[in-house]
Amino acid sequence: MVAKLNIRVIGMGVAGLVVASATLISSNEPGIGTFDLQHPEVSLTQFGDAKRSDQTGADAKFVGRKVCRECHETNFDLHANHGHASTFHQVSQTDLPEIFADTKFDGGANHGIYEYFADDQQALYVRLPAEFGQQAFPLQYALGSGQHAQTMLTLTTSADGQTEGIEHRVTCYHNERVGITPGHSKKIPSNALELFGDMQRGEPLQRCVDCHTTQGEVVDASVKGLVANVNCEKCHGPGSEHVRVARNTPTPPKYSVGREDWDGESEIQLCGDCHRLPKNLSEREVREYPDLLARFQPVGMLRSRCYLESNGQMRCTTCHNPHQTIQAVAKDQHIHACIQCHDNQNTEHVVCSVSTDSGCIGCHMPPLEMDEGLRFHDHWIRVREE
Ligand code: HEC
Ligand code: HEC
Ligand code: HEC
Ligand code: HEC
Ligand code: HEC
Ligand code: HEC
Ligand code: HEC
Structure with a gap:
């Protein structure tokens, strides 16, 4: 041809x-x-249950992240160093x-x-x-x-x-x-x-x-x-109404993640919209869970017993500050999240018989190497077979 x-x-x-x-x-x-894990079938329009701020004043407009800095300097500075600010x-x-x-x-x-x-x-x-x-x-x-x-x-x-x-x-x-x-x-x-x-x-x-x-x-x-880039308003929704109100009152009504109807599921939907959800994959991919799926953190997390058996307590921000890059987080920091639920004092959850104070990530959600040396942590937290 x-x-x-x-x-x-x-x-x-x-x-x-x-x-x-x-x-x-x-x-x-x-x-x-x-x-084709680089481009699985994903539809952003499937993300119908997204609860971004579209409801706060139906005609809210995008104002740009610099405006948010005026009142949220800490988050602005953190976000500026996150991968999200540079996509x-x-x-x-x-x-x-x-x-x-x-x-x-x-x-x-x-x-x-x-x-x-x-x-x-x-x-x-x-x-x-x-x-x-x-x-x-x-x-x-x-x-x-x-x-x-x-x-x-x-x-x-x-x-x-x-x-x-x-x-x-x-x-x-x-x-x-x-x-x-x-x-x-x-x-x-x-x-x-x-x-x-x-x-x-x-x-x-x-x-x-x-x-x-x-x-x-x-x-x-x-x-x-x-x-x-993935800026403030990508996650929080257009901010013009929030900014207008906040400039007139010290206690503006909640407009995004603070809203009453915002919960763990909404958050997983938000992050999963880009980091991928099971619905973006074929049934076979989900069922067989090849190591390559470690690229898609929500998919792994959603099948972990930690998530399934903790009544919606586990979400992405259990371990990640959404504004702070993981590069700035000490490697052993995340074990505090594990220990929140799995420690000797907590009778609600099981405790590890191998270690109760270190090394959790390496054994239960290790980084897996993909194409060209890219590494992703397998968010399917589990006791792994040798
Ligand atoms: C990747 C999505 C994402 C981006 C980008 C993002 N946020 Fe957030 N933000 C969240 C989530 C999720 C929460 C809720 C965190 C929680 O429940 O612990 C949050 C919480 C907040 C809060 C309330 C809690 C706090 O930390 O004070 C403020 C204020 C905020 N974000 C401002 C910003 C600003 C300003 C930017 C841009 C500089 C930004 N966010 C960028 C996802 C995001
Ligand atoms: C004029 C000041 C001001 C500006 C500008 C501003 N905010 Fe806020 N914001 C506030 C105040 C005050 C609160 C309530 C107290 C708090 O939670 O810090 C708040 C709360 C929030 C919250 C948490 C509660 C909620 O509604 O979900 C988020 C998220 C947030 N702002 C995001 C943003 C984003 C994104 C921008 C830029 C588009 C922005 N803010 C711009 C003053 C401001
Ligand atoms: C469904 C959302 C989505 C689509 C579509 C998408 N990406 Fe991404 N991309 C992501 C996410 C999420 C990451 C971060 C992966 C991580 O670090 O876990 C990423 C990361 C990347 C990276 C950094 C390397 C890596 O693998 O982490 C490159 C390069 C990239 N994407 C290129 C592209 C290109 C080029 C396209 C389109 C031809 C594309 N992406 C389409 C969501 C997407
Ligand atoms: C139980 C803790 C925990 C939860 C919950 C969690 N993560 Fe992670 N995540 C980690 C750890 C640990 C790393 C590795 C951090 C490092 O390299 O220092 C990581 C790394 C990442 C990375 C970087 C790429 C990679 O895979 O190494 C992304 C992106 C990510 N997580 C997204 C998410 C998303 C999205 C969610 C929610 C669906 C989530 N995480 C829930 C602990 C968690
Ligand atoms: C609009 C798409 C989008 C959304 C929504 C999104 N991400 Fe990301 N995320 C990306 C892309 C693209 C990258 C790749 C950045 C890079 O190349 O380093 C990334 C990278 C990351 C990283 C690794 C980079 C770093 O500096 O730490 C983490 C961790 C992460 N995202 C967590 C989250 C969490 C948690 C949420 C939900 C609160 C979320 N993301 C929502 C697109 C998104
Ligand atoms: C929100 C609470 C919570 C957090 C945070 C949490 N887990 Fe769990 N985890 C659970 C629950 C609930 C179970 C089910 C058993 C039980 O009830 O204790 C579980 C089960 C497990 C299991 C057994 C899984 C299996 O397939 O048999 C391992 C291993 C585990 N968690 C490791 C971790 C590690 C490592 C971390 C941190 C990266 C972590 N967990 C964070 C709640 C949590
Ligand atoms: C050297 C590897 C290693 C380290 C480090 C490690 N674990 Fe484990 N963990 C295991 C193995 C192997 C099992 C299965 C043990 C068994 O079946 O008796 C296990 C079991 C578990 C279980 C399930 C216990 C049960 O009774 O079902 C939990 C929860 C757990 N680990 C959490 C953690 C946490 C939290 C940390 C960090 C404080 C941690 N582990 C550190 C290897 C490790």
């Missing part, structure tokens, strides 16, 4: 990347090793151009050797000389804070006029290590553009932006109304 694509790359000054030939489509065999950037505003410029990366037999260069505006481009000579493909947005990884995404308009997102094959991992994007190592390009990365369009592309930003709509190969 030979495909001819004429791709317009918007706003990059590199119009007309014309691609003459494409490789045959070849799909991976289905099987446990090929779960979506223009590549030119990151250090990726410095890391990649004038380097080459061997994408393997299916892709060839990528060559990177930056211009004096700090815009980053990639070439595949063997296929396209000196034509350059721009790398536009960077997703992820870099604590784990940053993957680049470029929006283009495809031949049929639809916006297409290309998630680059190559990712920058912690400590500036460059490697294949998680889940991409076995990908075989089905057309020429896919030599640069995976193509996304429509809902999946919009979701990618939804999970990494506070606001933004993918239209015409750009993100309209972009408010980058």
Whole structure:
């Protein structure tokens, strides 16, 4: 099969990347090793029971996190160092151009050797000389804070006029290590553009932006109304009404997490909206719980006896301050959460026969290594088989 694509790359000054030939489509065999965990079927609209602040004044508007700082400085400062404050950037505003410029990366037999260069505006481009000579493909947005990884995404308009997102094959991992994007190592390009990365369009592309930003709509190969990163109002809802009232009274009515109808379930729904819930996975994935599911913390937590048998006492904030990055939390800090429920003084819950004061995480929710050395803690808290 030979495909001819004429791709317009918007706003990059590199119009007309014309691609003459494409490789045959070849799909991976289905099987446990090929779960597409990077992009499971997720629907943000399924999240109908979300209790963000939409009710507090139906016409509340987004005001931006800087306004929240006025009265909530502590949370503002904490949040600024959280991964949430750094999930979506223009590549030119990151250090990726410095890391990649004038380097080459061997994408393997299916892709060839990528060559990177930056211009004096700090815009980053990639070439595949063997296929396209000196034509350059721009790398536009960077997703992820870099604590784990940053993957680049470029929006283009495809031949049929639809916006297409290309998630680059190559990712920058912690400590500036460059490697294949998680889940991409076995990908075989089905057309020429896919030599640069995976193509996304429509809902999946919009979701990618939804999970990494506070606001933004993918239209015409750009993100309209972009408010980058997972900011205060992504979790608390638009704040204009709260701010207006708070400026007039020292005791404003509760508007989000303080509301009476806000409970542990609402919180798990909120975090699970992005960190994934069981409903976002296939029945088989949930049933078989392959180690890869450790990426999706709510899925694991929801099947833990700690959660199931504690009458809704366990939620994400039992262990995590939602504003403070885990990087700033001492490794042994979380055991205090375990000991809250499992200690000798507490007759309500069982106590460990191996250790009652240390090492809980390493034995009962250890970090599991995934693709390219990414590690996630298995939130299915349990006595693990050897
Ligand atoms: C709008 C989507 C979204 C929501 C809602 C969300 N997260 Fe996240 N979260 C992310 C993304 C994206 C990252 C990756 C950041 C990175 O690359 O480091 C992340 C990273 C994290 C991290 C690791 C980074 C760090 O600095 O500690 C923790 C812990 C975390 N989230 C907990 C939570 C909790 C708890 C909630 C609910 C109160 C929540 N998240 C709600 C999208 C979300
Ligand atoms: C359903 C919500 C959701 C969608 C859709 C989504 N992400 Fe994420 N992404 C997350 C969350 C949550 C994390 C944090 C994972 C963690 O640290 O546990 C994350 C983390 C990342 C990271 C940091 C590395 C890592 O694996 O932790 C990168 C890079 C990334 N996402 C890229 C993308 C790209 C590119 C797309 C779209 C093509 C995308 N994501 C779509 C929610 C999402
Ligand atoms: C990832 C979701 C998330 C983000 C982002 C977030 N919050 Fe929160 N916030 C929560 C949750 C969940 C609670 C409830 C915590 C609890 O029940 O212990 C909370 C509680 C609060 C509270 C009341 C309790 C307290 O800590 O004082 C304030 C005020 C607050 N957040 C302000 C902010 C501000 C300001 C920002 C931005 C700088 C922000 N939040 C960003 C999820 C978030
Ligand atoms: C003019 C001051 C002011 C501004 C600006 C402000 N708040 Fe508040 N906020 C308060 C006061 C006062 C309270 C009640 C006392 C408390 O809990 O700290 C409160 C409580 C909260 C709470 C906990 C109770 C609840 O309603 O859920 C959250 C969450 C919160 N604010 C989030 C925000 C966010 C997000 C912003 C930015 C969009 C913001 N606030 C801006 C003054 C302010
Ligand atoms: C019983 C305690 C506990 C609960 C409850 C909990 N976590 Fe965690 N979580 C941890 C520990 C411990 C780590 C590892 C922290 C570290 O690396 O220092 C962690 C790490 C994370 C990370 C970083 C990536 C990883 O997996 O290592 C994310 C994201 C996260 N948790 C999200 C959540 C979400 C979302 C919820 C609610 C569904 C949740 N956690 C509930 C203890 C908990
Ligand atoms: C909100 C209370 C609560 C917290 C916090 C909590 N647990 Fe539990 N956990 C329980 C309950 C309830 C059970 C069921 C047995 C019982 O009633 O004691 C349980 C059971 C367990 C079991 C046995 C699981 C099995 O499959 O047999 C282990 C192991 C465990 N918890 C470890 C931990 C560790 C480690 C932490 C901290 C990371 C933790 N728990 C935090 C409430 C909690
Ligand atoms: C060296 C590994 C190790 C460490 C460290 C450890 N555990 Fe355990 N834990 C185990 C094993 C193994 C079992 C199963 C013991 C058995 O079946 O007799 C267990 C059992 C449990 C149980 C279930 C007990 C029951 O009677 O069903 C709980 C709850 C628990 N651990 C909590 C904790 C907590 C909380 C910590 C930290 C204070 C901790 N564990 C530290 C290995 C460990």
